Amino acid sequence: MTRDIRSALRSAALDAAGRGWPVFPLRAPNDPIGAKKPASFFHGGARCTRQGYCRDGHQGWEELAITDPDRIGRAWSRATHNIGIACGRAGLLVIDLDQPKPGALPPKNAEAEGGFAWGADALAALCEREGGDFTAMWETRTVTTPRGGIHLYYQQPPGVRLGNTQDPERLIDTRGHGGYVLAPGSITPDGVYRLVEDLPPAPLPGWLARLLAPRPSTAVSRRPVRAAERLPAYVDAAVQGECERVATAALGAHSRVLLASSIALGQLCGAGALPPATAASDLADAARHMITNPKCDCTDREITRTITNGLRLGSTRPRRIPNRKAA
Structure with missing residues (x-):
């Protein structure tokens, strides 16, 4: 040049x-x-x-x-x-x-x-x-x-x-x-x-x-409830919120948003409040649009790696879970 x-x-x-x-x-x-x-x-x-x-x-x-x-x-x-x-x-x-x-x-x-x-x-x-x-x-x-x-x-x-x-x-x-x-x-x-x-x-x-104008995502709002889960309401709300962020992430911000949400849920996994398999599965579902978008370079392997890395990193810094007494 x-x-x-x-x-x-x-x-x-x-x-x-x-x-x-x-x-x-x-x-x-x-x-x-x-x-x-x-x-x-x-x-x-x-x-x-x-x-x-x-x-x-x-x-x-x-x-x-x-x-x-x-x-x-x-x-x-x-x-x-x-x-x-x-x-x-x-x-x-x-x-x-x-x-x-x-x-x-x-x-x-x-x-x-x-x-x-x-x-x-x-x-x-x-x-x-x-x-x-x-x-x-x-x-x-x-x-x-x-x-x-x-x-x-x-x-x-x-x-x-x-x-x-x-x-x-x-x-x-x-x-x-x-x-x-x-x-x-x-x-x-x-x-x-x-x-x-x-x-x-x-x-x-x-x-x-x-x-x-962005429209509320319907896919993550209908997250299925697994019979074996029994997640506390505040944990389920956190999962819903992070999956919503991933599902609506703009082109160019996919990796950043997915990693941040994976870290956030990893902190709940590290605290024993959320099964890692549940977090990984829900995040992968929310990130599906990143693979199907023809203008995005994200691959299934990259998304899986980002989720795995984020959950692992978050679990090293567990979130402090409040001691909630039954009503």
């Missing part, structure tokens, strides 16, 4: 941070593992040793993203990095309108919804269905991607925490809490992310905020 490219990427990182958007280093534009992935010095929750800056809890790219110009200047001067914007911490919800990949089959519902060929057509169909203003959707900060896609930047709505969504059939994704986008100026083998509309992020339309 030339010094000019490194300098341009540093300037782009400083520009994003100057808008109040926390940024973090991605891999270099020519990295064989992938120019869109977090830099190699970030680690997942499953591999966290709880040392260094993680001694008080795992710190991933989202927690470590920064706006400090001095630190950004040093980080992007030492090595060549693409730029990730931590959308949730930046208060952003970014709509990603994709182009179909070469050789991909048309979406199954394309004909039923007007024959859309890419994400913008799908967004137009969605606006028509929900009564939204398609033209107004484009009156916001807009970035083009190297493969012909579009990123539309919006403000996160107040009072709700919007995460990530994926709809590969419609060719529309969103990035919010737990997600990131490449800042304009970032480079991949396909080209450059370019700012084409330098407007402030518009407020997210209310109809779309309602559509994207």
Whole structure:
């Protein structure tokens, strides 16, 4: 990488941070593992040793993203990095309108919804269905991607925490809490992310905020009661709560959330209040969506390892169980 490219990427990182958007280093534009992935010095929750800056809890790219110009200047001067914007911490919800990949089959519902060929057509169909203003959707900060896609930047709505969504059939994704986008100026083998509309992020339309709002999970709320268990109510509530967190974990935060919940339940196992097999089984059920999601790299083996490590780590620090007398 030339010094000019490194300098341009540093300037782009400083520009994003100057808008109040926390940024973090991605891999270099020519990295064989992938120019869109977090830099190699970030680690997942499953591999966290709880040392260094993680001694008080795992710190991933989202927690470590920064706006400090001095630190950004040093980080992007030492090595060549693409730029990730931590959308949730930046208060952003970014709509990603994709182009179909070469050789991909048309979406199954394309004909039923007007024959859309890419994400913008799908967004137009969605606006028509929900009564939204398609033209107004484009009156916001807009970035083009190297493969012909579009990123539309919006403000996160107040009072709700919007995460990530994926709809590969419609060719529309969103990035919010737990997600990131490449800042304009970032480079991949396909080209450059370019700012084409330098407007402030518009407020997210209310109809779309309602559509994207997280819904309570029904799968974990119907956790079966095993006849042999006889778990105290507060233990069962803890299991339900941690499984809910895992089941609703956003893309990009899967390993971190799963490990944290496994540690929490491991503390109950260590105290003798929860059978480890029950904790492992319920956590695995709640994490099933991480394997079935086509945009997630999680595997069954990784999930099992994360749960096992978390339960083992938590059991070394048993939770103090209150002495409850029968009523």
